Amino acid sequence: MITSNKPVLIVALFAFIACAAVVICPLYGIVMISPVSILSNEELRYIFLTIRLPRTVVAMLAGGSLAVAGMVFQAIFRNPLADPYTLGVSSGASLGAAICITAGIGGSLFGLPFVIIGAFSGALCSVFLIYSFALSRDTNSSTLLLAGVIVATLCSGLIMFIHFTAGLHQSFQIVRWLMGSVDGVNYQLLITIGIPLAIFFAVIIPLMPQLDQFLTGDSIAHSRGVNLRASRILFITITALAVGAIVAVCGPIGFIGIIAPHACRLVIPGVRHRLLMVCSFLTGGTFLVITDTFARSIAPPSEIPVGIITAVVGGPIFLLLLFHRKSRLLV
Amino acid sequence: MLTATETDLIQIKNLSAKYGDREILKDISISVKAQECWAVLGPNGAGKSTFVKLIAGMLHQSSGSILVDGKSIHNYHAKRRAQLIAYVPQKPENKIPYSVYDFIMLGRYCLMGVLGIASEKDHAAVDEALTVCDVRHLAYRQMYTLSGGELQRVLLAGAVAQSSPILLLDEPTTFLDPAHDRLFFTALERLHAKRDLTVLMITHDINNAICQCTNIAVIKEGMLAFCGTTSEFKSQCPSILSSTFDIPFNQFVRNDTGTVIYGSWGVK
Numbered sequence: 001m002i003t004s005n006k007p008v009l010i011v012a013l014f015a016f017i018a019c020a021a022v023v024i025c026p027l028y029g030i031v032m033i034s035p036v037s038i039l040s041n042e043e044l045r046y047i048f049l050t051i052r053l054p055r056t057v058v059a060m061l062a063g064g065s066l067a068v069a070g071m072v073f074q075a076i077f078r079n080p081l082a083d084p085y086t087l088g089v090s091s092g093a094s095l096g097a098a099i100c101i102t103a104g105i106g107g108s109l110f111g112l113p114f115v116i117i118g119a120f121s122g123a124l125c126s127v128f129l130i131y132s133f134a135l136s137r138d139t140n141s142s143t144l145l146l147a148g149v150i151v152a153t154l155c156s157g158l159i160m161f162i163h164f165t166a167g168l169h170q171s172f173q174i175v176r177w178l179m180g181s182v183d184g185v186n187y188q189l190l191i192t193i194g195i196p197l198a199i200f201f202a203v204i205i206p207l208m209p210q211l212d213q214f215l216t217g218d219s220i221a222h223s224r225g226v227n228l229r230a231s232r233i234l235f236i237t238i239t240a241l242a243v244g245a246i247v248a249v250c251g252p253i254g255f256i257g258i259i260a261p262h263a264c265r266l267v268i269p270g271v272r273h274r275l276l277m278v279c280s281f282l283t284g285g286t287f288l289v290i291t292d293t294f295a296r297s298i299a300p301p302s303e304i305p306v307g308i309i310t311a312v313v314g315g316p317i318f319l320l321l322l323f324h325r326k327s328r329l330l331v
Numbered sequence: 332m333l334t335a336t337e338t339d340l341i342q343i344k345n346l347s348a349k350y351g352d353r354e355i356l357k358d359i360s361i362s363v364k365a366q367e368c369w370a371v372l373g374p375n376g377a378g379k380s381t382f383v384k385l386i387a388g389m390l391h392q393s394s395g396s397i398l399v400d401g402k403s404i405h406n407y408h409a410k411r412r413a414q415l416i417a418y419v420p421q422k423p424e425n426k427i428p429y430s431v432y433d434f435i436m437l438g439r440y441c442l443m444g445v446l447g448i449a450s451e452k453d454h455a456a457v458d459e460a461l462t463v464c465d466v467r468h469l470a471y472r473q474m475y476t477l478s479g480g481e482l483q484r485v486l487l488a489g490a491v492a493q494s495s496p497i498l499l500l501d502e503p504t505t506f507l508d509p510a511h512d513r514l515f516f517t518a519l520e521r522l523h524a525k526r527d528l529t530v531l532m533i534t535h536d537i538n539n540a541i542c543q544c545t546n547i548a549v550i551k552e553g554m555l556a557f558c559g560t561t562s563e564f565k566s567q568c569p570s571i572l573s574s575t576f577d578i579p580f581n582q583f584v585r586n587d588t589g590t591v592i593y594g595s596w597g598v599k
Contacts, residue, residue, distance in 0.1 A: 078425060209447030212437055217424035220486075222389050224493065225413025225441035270430050270473060274447075 007268050007275050014282040021286045022060055025293040026052035030300045055185040058193060059292045059306070060285035062182065062246045063256050065197050067284025068277055069239045070257020072204065075211040075273065076232050077134065079144055083257030084243045087144070088126045088151030090254070093240075093247035095155040095162075096122020098174050102166045113192060113248070120196075120244030126151045127240050131232070180251035180307020182292055189249055196245035203238045204277075207231070211273040253288070253307045255314030260284035263317075339398075340365045340497065340529055341386060346395035348381055355381045357553045358395070363546075365496070368523065368530040370540035373550040374576055379533045380421075382550060383499050386531065387418045399497070413441035417490035418499045422482070422506065427474040431485050434474055435460050438492035456492050463525065464488035464518045480511025484518055491522060500532035512536070516543065537572065538592045541565060549575050569593050 026048055027033045037044045070083035077087075084090045100118035133147045159178070163171045210231050213221040222228055246253070264279040265271060271279075288306065291313060295306040341363040348356040355378045363369060371379050384390045386397055388404040397404045399415055407415070417438075427434060438460075439453045461467040464484045469477065477485060483503055490498055504512040516539065522528060534540050540547060540561075547564040549557035549571070557564060557571055564571065569580035578595050585592065 206445045209440055209443065212429075212447075213440060215425075215429070216427050216434070216437060217420075219384075219387075219389060219418065219420050219424065220489070222409075223387055223413060223416065223418035223490075223499075224438060225410040227409040270428060270433065272429075272433065 007271065010268055011275065011278055011282075014279055014286075018060065018282040018286045018289075021289045022056050025289050026056045028293050029296045030303075050186070054187050054190045055182050055292070056289055058185045058190055058249065059182045059288045061190075061193060061197055062250050062253065062285075063260075063288025064281035064285030065200065065242050065246060066253060066256040066288075067260030067280040068201075068204070069243050070284075071261040071273070071276060071280050072211065072235050072239050073257070074261060075214045076235050077144055078214060078217075080262070081145055081258065082148075083255075084123075084239075085252065085254040085257060087130055087148040088155065089123045089130075089240060089243050090247055090252035091152040091155035092126025093119040093123035093244045094178060094252050095158050096120070096125075096244070097177075097248050098159050098162050101174055101177070102162050102170055116192065116196065116245050116248040119248035120241050122155075123240040123244040123247065124237065126155065127236050131236055176305070177251045178307075179305035180253040180310070181295070181303075181305035182250050182288075183296070183303055183305075185249070193245050193249045196241050200238055200242035200245075204235070205274075207235070208272075208274040208277060211235075251305070251307055254311050255318055256284045256287060256310060259314055259317050260287060339363060340400060341531075342396075342398040342401075343386070344396045344398075346382075346385065346397060347393050348378070348385060348390065349393045350381075355553055356385075356392075356550075359550070359555045360395075361548055361555070361558055363529060363531065365529050366527055367546050368544045369532070369546045369548060370544040371531065371533045371548050371550060372535070372537065372540060372575065373556070377550045378553045379550050380501055383418075383501050383531065383533055387416055387499055388412055389418075410441040413493065413495065415495055416497045416499060417493040417495040419483075419486045419490050419501065419503055421502045422479075423474075423486070429474055430470070431466065431472050431474060431477070431488075432457065432461075432470045434485065435488050435492045438489035441493065441495075456494060460488040460491040463491055463522050465514065479506045480508065480514065483507060483511070483515055487515065487518060487522075496527060497529045497531070500530065500534075502533050502535065504534070504536065512539075519543075538594075541568075541593075551575055565591075 027035065029047075029052060031044070031047060033044045033048050038048050039045070066084060073082040073084065073087060073089075074080055096118035097115050099122075100115045129151055130144065130147045134144050159174070163174060166174065210226050213224050213226045214228075214231075216224070218228060260283040261276065261280045264276055264283055268275070268279065288310065291309045292306045295309050296303040298304065339362040341361070343359060343361045346356055346359040347354065359382065371382065373379050381390065385392055386399070386404065388407070391405065399407070399412075404412065429437065435457045436449060436453065439449065439456060440447065443449070443453065461470055464487050466481065466484050466488050469481055469485065474482070474485070483506075487503070504515050507515060519530070520543070523530065530544075532544075541564070544561055546560055547557065548555065556575060557567070569582050572580040572593055576595070580593050580595050581597075583592050583594060584590070
C-alpha cells in the first residue's frame with residue numbers, strides 16, 4: 001500500500017555519490033593525479049593505490065560506521081542528540097587507547113591489536129556507566145547528555161594526567177592522534193579496522209526492526225515483543241566495539257554520528273531503520289572521505305588532521321539541524 | 332494458537348508487588364477465562380496500572396505467580412509473549428516518528444521473521460486493522476499530527492494487527508471527549524465480535540464497564556475489593572461504588588429504556 005520508489009531511488013543516488021567519492025577523492029591531494037597517469041606513471045600509481053586508496057576506504061568505513069553508531073544510540077536512548085561523541089563513548093575509547101599508547105603495549109590478542117582492545121574497553125566502560133545512570137533515573141534528554149559530558153570530562157582529565165606523566169614524544173603522539181585523522185593508513189590497518197566493523201554490521205543488520213520498535217516508547221516496544229534490556233545491552237556492547245575500533249585507528253572524530261542520520265531523516269522523513277542505516281552509512285562515509293580530501297589538500301605541504309575539519313564543518317551543521325523545525329521531532 | 336483454552340487463560344495467584352519498600356499490590360488472585368471481558372475499577376493510585384503492567388510482563392512481582400496459557404509470563408520468549416498479549420497504553424510515552432500505516436505494521440513484529448520483511452499476510456492484517464478501528468482515512472498521516480481520539484484508535488489498531496488473543500488496555504479513553512470515547516468502544520465491540528478476544532481494561536467509566544464487560548475487578552489500596560461477574564457487581568451497586576471511591580453514589584434510571592446507571596452527581 002505505502003510503497004513508493006522514492007526511498008530506493010534516494011539510496012541508489014547516495015550509493016552512486018559514495019562510490020564516486022571513493023574513486024575520485026584519492027586523485028586529489030598535495031600531489032594531483034590524473035586518471036590517465038595512474039596507468040602510465042608508476043610513482044603516481046603507488047600514491048593512488050598504496051597510500052590514498054586504503055586511506056579513503058578507511059575514511060568511508062569509519063565515517064559510515066560512526067554515523068550508524070550515532071543512529072543506534074539515538075534509537076535505543078530515544079534521544080536525537082545521542083552519538084558516540086556526546087555520550088562520552090569516544091572519550092572513553094580515547095582514554096583506553098591513550099593508556100595503551102603510553103604503556104607502549106604493542107602486539108595483539110586473537111588478531112586484534114591491544115590498542116583496539118584498550119579503546120573498546122574504554123568505550124564499553126563509559127557507555128555502561130551512562131547506561132546505568134540512565135536506568136537509575138528517568139531517561140530524559142538532558143540527564144543523559146549531562147551524564148555524557150561528565151564522563152567525557154572525567155576521561156579528558158585522566159588523559160591529561162597521562163600527558164603529564166608521559167614523555168614529550170609520547171605526549172605529542174597522543175595529541176596528534178586525539179585530533180582525529182586517517183593518515184598513515186595502509187592495507188594492514190584496513191583489515192584491522194575492517195574485522196570489528198564487519199562483526200558490528202553482521203550483528204546489527206538483523207536487529208534493525210528492533211530499533212524501529214524502540215522509537216514507539218518502552219511500553220509499546222515491550223508489548224510488541226522486544227526484550228528491551230537484553231536488546232539495549234547487545235546494541236551498546238556491539239556499538240562500543242565499533243566505536244573502539246574506529247577511535248583506536250582514527251582517533252575521536254566528532255559530529256558525524258549526529259549529522260549524518262539527521263540529514264537522512266530530513267531527506268526521507270518517517271523512515272524505517274533498515275533504510276536509514278544504509279543512507280546514514282553512505283552519508284557519513286562520504287562526508288568523512290570529502291573532509292579528509294580537504295584535510296590533506298588545503299594547507300600543503302602539511303596535512304591537517306581531519307578531526308579538526310569535521311568539527312569546524314560539523315559544528316555549524318549540527319546547530320542548523322538543531323534549530324531546524326523537523327529535526328526537533330526526534331527521528 | 333492457545334493450548335489451554337479449557338482452563339483459565341490468565342491465572343493470577345497471591346500476586347504482590349513493591350516499588351522499593353512501598354507495597355503496591357497485596358495478595359491478588361484472579362482467574363480470567365478465554366473470551367471474557369474484564370473491567371478493572373478503582374481509585375487513582377490503587378495499583379491498577381501496576382496490575383496490568385505485571386500481566387503484560389513489563390514489571391516483576393515481589394511474590395505470587397502470573398500464569399498465561401499455563402506458563403509464567405516471565406518464562407516466555409519476548410516475541411512469543413507478544414503473540415499472546417497485546418497492550419495499549421493510556422498514551423504513548425513520546426512522539427512516534429512514523430506514519431500511521433507504518434506504525435500499525437510495526438505491530439506485526441512478533442509475527443515476522445528475523446529480517447522483519449512484511450508479507451502479503453502482514454499487509455492484509457494491517458488493512459483489516461485499519462477498517463476495524465475506523466482509521467483508514469488516517470493511514471498516510473504522521474503519528475504526531477493525530478488528535479487524542481485518533482491516536483487512541485491507531486494505538487488500538489496497532490494491537491489489533493498484532494493479532495494476540497489477549498488485549499490489555501490501560502485507561503484507553505481517559506483523555507477522549509464523549510464522541511471519541513464512543514468511537515473507541517465501537518471499534519472495540521466490532522473487534523470483540525470478530526475475533527475470540529480476551530480483554531482486560533482499566534477504566535473509570537463505571538457505567539460503560541457495566542454495559543460492556545462480562546466481569547469486574549475492583550482494586551483499592553492495592554487489594555482486591557471485588558472480583559466477579561458484572562451481574563454480581565450490579566447486585567451490590569451502588570454501595571460497593573460508594574465504599575470503593577469513598578464518596579456517595581446513587582442510581583439513576585433512563586426514562587426511555589429503563590436502564591440503571593450509577594453516578595455521584597448531585598449526591599450530598
